Amino acid sequence: MVKVGNSLDLSAIRAAHERIRPHIHRTPVLTSERLNEASGASLFFKCENFQKIGAFKARGATNAVFALDEAIARRGVATHSSGNHGAAVARAAKLRGIPAHIVMPSNSAKVKIRAVESYDAHVVFCEPTEDAREIACAEVINKTGSTLIHSFENEHVIAGQGTAAVELLEDVPDLDVAMCPIGGGGLLSGTAIAAKSMRPKIKVIAVEPQNVDDAAQSFRAGRRLITEKKFTIADGLRTNVGEPNFAIIQRYVDDIVTVSEEAIISAMRRIWEIMKIIIEPSAAVPYAAILDGAIDVNDKRVGIILTGGNVDLDALPWICSRDR
Numbered sequence: 001m002v003k004v005g006n007s008l009d010l011s012a013i014r015a016a017h018e019r020i021r022p023h024i025h026r027t028p029v030l031t032s033e034r035l036n037e038a039s040g041a042s043l044f045f046k047c048e049n050f051q052k053i054g055a056f057k058a059r060g061a062t063n064a065v066f067a068l069d070e071a072i073a074r075r076g077v078a079t080h081s082s083g084n085h086g087a088a089v090a091r092a093a094k095l096r097g098i099p100a101h102i103v104m105p106s107n108s109a110k111v112k113i114r115a116v117e118s119y120d121a122h123v124v125f126c127e128p129t130e131d132a133r134e135i136a137c138a139e140v141i142n143k144t145g146s147t148l149i150h151s152f153e154n155e156h157v158i159a160g161q162g163t164a165a166v167e168l169l170e171d172v173p174d175l176d177v178a179m180c181p182i183g184g185g186g187l188l189s190g191t192a193i194a195a196k197s198m199r200p201k202i203k204v205i206a207v208e209p210q211n212v213d214d215a216a217q218s219f220r221a222g223r224r225l226i227t228e229k230k231f232t233i234a235d236g237l238r239t240n241v242g243e244p245n246f247a248i249i250q251r252y253v254d255d256i257v258t259v260s261e262e263a264i265i266s267a268m269r270r271i272w273e274i275m276k277i278i279i280e281p282s283a284a285v286p287y288a289a290i291l292d293g294a295i296d297v298n299d300k301r302v303g304i305i306l307t308g309g310n311v312d313l314d315a316l317p318w319i320c321s322r323d324r
Contacts (some may be wrong), residue, residue: 006154008248010197013162013190016063020160023062024093027051027164029171029303034274039290041297043256044175045271046168049279049309053087053115056164056307057151059234063160064149065096073098076146080104080126080133082235083112084308085151090121101139109235111312130239152186153242157196162190168303169198176300179286181307182206182215182256183237185245185323191305192252203254207289209234210258215241219249219256233317234264236282236308257295263288265317271306283307297323 001012028047029134048056052132065077076099079089093100100121104113105128116123126136141148151157164187165178178195182188192204208215212234224246241249249256259267268284270291271277283306289295290302 012159016159017163020062033298043303054310055084057084057088060160062092064156065092065154066099078146080137087115090119107280152184158190161187162194165191165194174302177302180305181285184239185241189248216256234282263292278309
């Protein structure tokens with residue numbers, strides 16, 4: 001794990017952007033008149049569902065892997081992940097020509113397992129608990145000498161994730177609000193630093209499922225809380241917020257709100273139907289807060305990071321709920 005310190009600022013995020021630029025897409029920002037009219041706002045969707053590996057995670061993992069010095073990199077990299085971060089680390093390692101070891105819970109979505117395997121990574125399965133993931137990953141690192149690329153408690157990962165917000169604000173500089181989901185806090189940390197540095201008066205708002213609301217509880221309490229995780233369809237957000245990430249959130253983030261499972265599914269389906277693009281449940285969480293009236297965006301210009309599009313098409317939530 002890399003210590004996250006005071007060196008993590010806009011210049012570090014811009015340096016990350018230069019490092020990863022040859023290896024990522026500059027994803028488009030899309031709008032929808034119908035969604036604007038329904039919300040009373042101007043919505044700008046940063047489409048990281050079109051990113052390499054189908055998610056924003058390509059940014060942070062690529063920056064972290066390519067920031068390693070040559071001697072350390074040769075020993076390989078390792079991480080634990082339920083999907084997108086694992087695929088991102090595997091891809092970055094393959095680009096750099098080094099080994100990657102990815103620990104995945106046994107109940108990970110098949111589409112995400114296939115994605116990791118497609119980059120020739122060594123996959124190790126474990127029980128679907130946070131403790132099991134960390135223990136298995138520590139064993140892999142001890143055996144191989146590889147370097148941990150943590151999915152959010154890593155300065156280079158956070159800087160890489162912040163590049164999405166840099167691009168968004170370069171394309172739409174006059175935003176009033178920037179929104180993204182919150183799980184471990186890597187994306188939110190990078191987004192908040194970038195957004196507040198580039199546009200100090202912007203409001204940074206994060207959204208998480210009500211069933212896994214540790215970040216919102218922590219934000220209200222003013223201290224980091226660890227909570228038991230219930231089921232959420234937004235499986236990428238089940239992680240408790242990281243300690244260094246929460247310190248950044250306390251400094252830069254204006255609010256964290258929560259949404260129901262029903263709102264997430266409705267938002268996901270609405271974006272599919274109206275914008276004609278595929279997003280995964282975690283990516284729908286910020287728009288769910290607008291759709292559900294959890295925040296007031298009337299007459300505001302709102303940037304929303306659509307975090308990914310890796311969906312198991314055999315288990316779409318509106319089909320599964322209909323069949324039950």
